[in-house]
Amino acid sequence: MIGNDVVDLAIAKIESNWKRKGFLSKLFTAYEQDLIQKTSNQEEMVWVLWSLKESTYKAYQRIKYNRGFYPKKIEIQSLQIIDEKYFATISLFNETFHGQTLIDNKMIHSLVLVSNLEFKKITNYTTNSILKDKNSLPYCSISNNPLSISHHGTFKKIVQLHLN
Amino acid sequence: MNKEEIIEKLKPIVAPFVKNEVAFANLTDKTDFITDLNINSANLVDIVLDIEEAFEIEIDNESMEKMLNIENTIAIIQTKLEEK
Numbered sequence: 068m069i070g071n072d073v074v075d076l077a078i079a080k081i082e083s084n085w086k087r088k089g090f091l092s093k094l095f096t097a098y099e100q101d102l103i104q105k106t107s108n109q110e111e112m113v114w115v116l117w118s119l120k121e122s123t124y125k126a127y128q129r130i131k132y133n134r135g136f137y138p139k140k141i142e143i144q145s146l147q148i149i150d151e152k153y154f155a156t157i158s159l160f161n162e163t164f165h166g167q168t169l170i171d172n173k174m175i176h177s178l179v180l181v182s183n184l185e186f187k188k189i190t191n192y193t194t195n196s197i198l199k200d201k202n203s204l205p206y207c208s209i210s211n212n213p214l215s216i217s218h219h220g221t222f223k224k225i226v227q228l229h230l231n
Numbered sequence: 232m233n234k235e236e237i238i239e240k241l242k243p244i245v246a247p248f249v250k251n252e253v254a255f256a257n258l259t260d261k262t263d264f265i266t267d268l269n270i271n272s273a274n275l276v277d278i279v280l281d282i283e284e285a286f287e288i289e290i291d292n293e294s295m296e297k298m299l300n301i302e303n304t305i306a307i308i309q310t311k312l313e314e315k
Contacts, residue, residue, distance in 0.1 A: 074273075083273055089280045093295070117273060135296040136275050203266070219271070 069189070069213050069228040070125030072118040074175040075220025076111070085113045094120075094138045102146060114175050115153055116143055119166045122179035123157045125215055126164055130181075132202045133160075153177075174222045178215075185228060192225040232312055237305050244281045248274040260302040275299075288312060 085091065091100055091113075099116050106112045120141040127133065127141075144156045144163075153168035157179065166179040167186065180186060196208040197216070205214040207227060216225045232240075242258070249255045250269035254262060264270045264278070279290055279298060288311035290298070297303045 079273070082271060083277065087277075087280065089283070090276060093276050093279060093292075121272060134299060136272075136279075136298055137292070137296045138276070139292055 068126045068129035068181055069185075069215045069226065070122040070127070070129075070179045071215040071217050071224055071226050072121035072125070072177050073217040073219045073222045073224050074114040074118050075222050076114065076173045076175065078220030079114055080110075085110065096139055096142050099143050102143070111170065111175075115168050115170070115177070116146075118175050118177035119143060119153075119155050119157060119168060119179065121217075122166060122177045122215075123159055123164050126179045126181065127159050127162065128202065129204060129213060130162060131160075176217075176222075176224055178226060180228070188229045190227050190229065192227040197225075232309070234305055234309075237308050238301070240285060241282070241301075241304065241308070244285060245270075245278060248278060258301060260305075261300060263300045265299060282308065286312065288315065 091103065095103065095116060102116065103109050103112045120138055123141045141157060141159045144158055147154045151170065155166040155168070157164040157166055162181070164179050164181055165183045166177055168175060168177040178189065192207065192214055197205050197214060198208040199205050205216055206212060207214055212230055213228050214225055217223070245264070245268070246255070248270045251267065254267040262268065264275060265272060275298070279295055282288070283290055286308055288308065290307065290311065294307045298307060
């Protein structure tokens with residue numbers, strides 16, 4: 068299933084102070100805090116990890132609807148950088164997810180799916196044919212394919228998972 | 232501290248993160264931080280930390296999980312104040 072999340076890095080700098088006391092420990096596991104400590108661009112790592120968690124939360128809602136603020140239950144299990152693209156595995160409530168994150172022109176965009184095979188079934192969605200189900204999760208009104216929508220600051224991304 | 236006193240102390244904590252002023256002006260128990268006030272989920276942690284400071288309480292992860300609306304937030308603050 069599908070979840071995405073966009074972070075406008077310039078807006079994040081204004082809206083959030085990730086250095087404030089308690090911020091990292093309430094959101095990130097020990098492993099994730101270690102990733103942040105060990106990198107040269109800590110601010111970027113904070114938002115890469117956050118957008119992966121947010122995307123995983125959205126993807127999970129399609130498996131089992133379970134609203135709540137439980138960032139530390141969404142655990143990054145591994146994170147690799149290959150050609151400036153992040154590849155992650157994430158776990159939440161005994162489900163495993165796969166994430167990819169791109170950093171492009173002051174924007175972070177994460178995409179999370181349950182299977183690595185699904186990444187080739189993703190397209191950007193540009194039409195306005197969007198409806199929402201009973202849990203307010205968006206889908207394409209023509210194909211019924213699930214969509215994920217994210218906007219932050221000046222950036223907006225809508226992605227579609229082609230089921231067939 | 233009664234419910235009204237908690238709400239009065241809570242409003243200025245939430246206000247800086249609100250993106251839907253109409254919903255904030257018409258605040259009820261059921262008002263949801265994300266779906267009604269359009270607060271960025273990354274700022275929920277700021278609200279939790281600001282509440283901890285203002286009320287001098289500690290909010291554990293289990294309680295934080297439910298802090299998506301006004302009603303739950305008031306209940307958690309009341310419980311934590313009683314435990315002090």
